[in-house]
Amino acid sequence: MATKGIEESRRNFIRKAAAAGGLLATGLLNPFNAILYAVEKPTDPTKHWWGFGIDIEKCIGCGRCANACKEENNVPREPFYFRNWVEQYTIKNDGSVKVESPNGGIDGFVQTVPKEDIFKAFFVPKMCNHCYKSPCVQACPVGATYETPDGVVLVDETYCIGCRYCVQACPYGCRYIHPEKNTVDKCTLCYHRISKGKTTACVEVCPTQARIFGDLNDKNGELVKFLKEHTCLVLKPHLNTGSKLYYNGLNGEVR
């Protein structure tokens, strides 16, 4: 009797261990099914899961996106507050890198390095990465910044206490304190537009279609097509933020 009991409990134990092992294995394997999101799959694949693509090879550095963003979202015009800006990278022949973003690129760019010294030069538009594992959402002490079910990181400006911890937590410098509201402000992916079926203001005005707004769940959509056809990277991947802002033609110098 006693041995039978032990046998049984051992069999149970093995069964349980196998089940646990199986769970663990699938748990470990799951993320690899969805490299596209740099994270696990969105909870409901039938709904929108907004993301953004930027084609550096097409960006001409006109700064219309940065300007339109300020116009659309009533961002203060002073050169310290940007939801969206453009950086100019110039890699010189001696290997040094010069980065500039005068007034976020709104007033246009001039070439400050003589042509003969330039090894390579390009523009990089920047904005909120709408991270899936967003460090700013993680850091907010009161729940005044959050990720919507369709994958947009938003701010509740009636609830933000203005502690600025999220500004510190954002690795991409995408947040600022609104000088009049005294709350944090950031790119909303034009949530008021995209939820009415329109595109974002920056995409609307981009003259070369270097910006792609789209649904990562729409397998035939523009964004997924862009990701399929180009070699895309996200910024600072080692920080594992689950960024949903994908760049084509991203150089290693860009941070």
Place this chain on the structure above:
Amino acid sequence: MPPQLKTLIPLFGAFIVLFLIARHFLVPVSFGELGHYRFNSIAENKEKAMNYAGKDACADCHDDKAAQLKSDVHSGLSCETCHGPGQAHTENPETVKLNKPDQRSFCGNCHSMNASRPKFMVQIELKEHNPDKKCIECHNPHQPWQLKE
């Protein structure tokens, strides 16, 4: 039980109860419905006013200009890329007029010579290319290669 605890325990109990009552009244409506945030905030973010109307809205009235634009290399541009936000204009076309930028520097935002711009971009040296003229004196911005004489 020691008399200290007889006093302290109810005191702390009262404190915790007060806290819970305060919490009941101070946690905003709709907080936590979907996640750790005020659910109504999503709707408030959706409600914000639009300033850019979108290219289709412009074409509703200005179909001639839209057709012109489509026929040349600026076909990829939105009207509002140059003319600025137009939502107010669509609502009050008579009173709200959009700007027509005609400075050389504005065209230069895209077309001034800069090594950072991709090669496909048509670029000129602003200082050398007919420096005394406005760009639009020769180029129709809606059809840049239909040069005016």
Place this chain on the structure above:
Amino acid sequence: MEPQYQHLYEMLSQVRGFIYPNEVDLQWGLLIVLYPYITGLVAGAFILASLERVFNVKVLKPTYQLALLTALAFLLVATMPLVSHLGHPFRAYEILMTPHSTSAMAIFGFVYLWYLMVVLLLEIWLDYRRDIVIWSQQTTGFKGRLYKILTLGVKDLSPRTVRWDDKIGYFITVVGIPSAFLLHGYVGFIFGSVKANPWWSTVLMPVIFLFSAMVSGIALVLFIYMVVTWFRRQKIDMAALDSIAKFLFYILILDFTLEGLDQIHRIYEAEESFEILSLLVHGPLFLTLFIFQILLGTLIPLISLGILQLYKPKELTRRIIYFSCSLLVLFGIFFMRWNVVIGGQLFSKSFYGFTDYKLRLAGSEGLLWALVWVILPFLILGFLLWLLPPWKKLEESTS
């Protein structure tokens, strides 16, 4: 240009290299330097007091109550710099109502309340209860009424109840030590957990904060003990002073070792951020890090106190050395906080450039407010010493 943006335009002209455009506006200034500084003083003073109680270090008895009252005075002010720097100070209660479980900052309110209500206030109350009851019977007027309220109605002075005071008090001190560790280790975690910032993001940050807290708290008690004794024209207890200084010396060694370890690790691993951090410490932080924090705030006190462990000059010399060391350590730890908080925001997260920090006189982040939050705890301490004088208590217990 509107005047409210003038300082930002000045900052913009100070930028070297490239920074993200939103980084011109430096977010955490002097007040956030004060926050870990004051919290650290609290934790350190409490840990010193606990040494006497839990580990029965009898020689520290003259400073036991003083350390507790110092901790309370500073703890009452600890949240003030935080709240006053908020964009919306009147929304601060939200942090208690809807604390976000994933945020390293959200639990501070609860850690703080636990520490204030459950540890510090209770310990002081239990320690003083017998005296408060006696004083409430001896004193009349405002002070007498205050004592009556403070008894909370527990006026029982039977030996059994007084023994309970001691037992519960001991238990609370035992709970209090990990709480003090929690309080300040946690403040370190607020910075150490920001992965976006390589100057902050180190697993050692909570431990470093803890030990620097102990260093600063012990130095503060040493300083206050000497000043208070001098004010009362009393003879200082050299044995107590010598042993506080000894503890200060030991903890200072630990603190310095840990910080050294952190930096050596950083230098050896030399990650992506290494170049910019190297420029940071040799440039904008050189004065506050190498001169203020390391040389004046650490090495000089370390060497002076170290020498005193081997060789004991006469009392007056020792007192002067202890006094100057305590001030130097307090100065040095202040700049340790400065180097963490301000230093972490001087370089761009793009690692391509630096911004500048200019201390302003007025405004919610200015020097004047900061001075208020530094002076206020001393006023509170003065009041507490008037209300609950430790020396009066000592006389009674020895008589």
